[in-house]
Amino acid sequence: MIVVTAAGGSTGTAVVRALRARGRSVRAVVGRRGPRPELTALGAELVVAELGRPMAWSGVLAGAEALYLIWPNFDPDEAEGAPALFAEARRAGLPRVVYHSVLRPQLRVMPHHAAKDRAEEALDGSGLRSWRVLQPCAYADNLDAQLPAVQADGRLRSPWGLRTAQSLVDLRDVADAAAVLLTEDGLDGGTFEAAGPEALTAPRIAELVGERLGRAVRAEDVVPRGEVPTSYAARCRRTMFDHYRAHGFTGSPRVLTDLLGRPPRTFAEHLADLDPGALGLPDRTPA
Template identity: 30%
Template sequence: MNHDTTASPRYLVIGANGKTGRRVSARLTAAGHAVRAVSRSTAPAFDWYDAATWSAALAGMDRVYITFQPDIAVPAAAGIIEAFGRAAAAHGVERLVLLSGRGEPEAEACERVLFASGVDTAVVRCSFFAQNFSEDFLAGPVHDGVIALPAGDVREPVLDAEDIAEVAVKALTEDGRTGHVFELTGPRLMTFGDMAADLGAATGREIVYLQVTPEEYAAGAVEAGMSADDAEMLAGLFTNIFDGRNASLTDGVADVLGRPARDFADFAAAAAAAGAWPTASAETTTSNETTAA
């Protein structure tokens, strides 16, 4: 299927509600690009585990940003993404940009099958997301003041999703970006205790990191409302990746964006100011209002 090469590219963003997908979609839309952002709840719907949904999403699209759910490290991902690469090629897609995981052999298998798909591909390979603390499974623990993870004293180059989205948009829109793996990290290595301290400083509250076993983490996650399958998947993933394999920094963000990666403390301050978690001042105000009442 041949598209009109004189027209402006049309963009498909898979993961419309995800931490990076919604940011990529917003940036592309703000720049005036035609964007179709899809998920299981959109029209057309897109479901990684139902290939019958792919065609309607791909129809008429030129470039695709790919995020895989529930995680690119799950065993089924490489086979599904390989099939999607074939579908994209059949629909005349000209460029694929894959969100990948740093230090994950399963993710690298997904990268390889897309590079072999016949469609020009770029990979944005990322370390642990800062927004896991504000928009995902760690937001509740930050709210409660105890971050319990099976991570020991490992040091992670925690990375801001805003930086990821900005790099991904450049990979999607600019010439000369395909054929590359952009390996992104934050600007410093941090233990989860360091992250808890920065979150505490941003909120004015005591927030601590508690080291737990994978089994304790999974049990606590289920108790907090996570499905048993998701809790077991995360516990297994953390056991693998929180072993020090990612305890190194890259200049990936600076190489693409021409500026340093955003520091975790800056993320924490901005998220706290935006109301991601309770702050000491807000709690004091609420307490005073209750007393006055």
């Protein structure tokens, strides 16, 4: 049995799917009660537990062989909450913990990176018998919701500008890498980057999207206005895109290639695999 937190989110659900594809039993931790048809269809055991609130985790972790700790994105409690969960895992005698971090957490100009950096430091000193860290870059999937609008008006909106590049990674590859770290031996104490195979600027992304849509697409620079917001989540988003605009966010695909035993998917491959009907895209499947 492997426990996956924040399992109702896109990353958590993808990890549950990857583990179930390997035949592993999964206890999926969600923050609120309610139907979770996708997780239920995958055959996961559902458990309700709020990561940011003090509670006894012994029941959640009972009988588990590993924990995949995903903290909800842009949550201000991560820097203190994740170490508390590591301590719970140690007290429960959990054989293995894998922490879902981020590429280059040491970039503390971004609060959510700083929180993950502090969590990684705590993990190193946690006393856990076996731990690993996965550090993904930005997901290719983050752009999917924008595609119907792009199809309608031919504009790809980029909040990180037009000059700098990102190594967008397919979420399925991140989930498959997480499954490797959760189930395979010989990886203890390792920190593993998960970056896509290409350094893509917004104009290049627009070109690839245009090829998928069968129409001209241009990248449009969406420059943020006003002062940096004070609320935590908004400040995280603003400082993140400001950093991307100035420096990009790229990494090497070599580590992910080794984990997967194959090259990670390109952005064009990601686009080709999207469900045309769900996103209002033309079906490019041969007749």
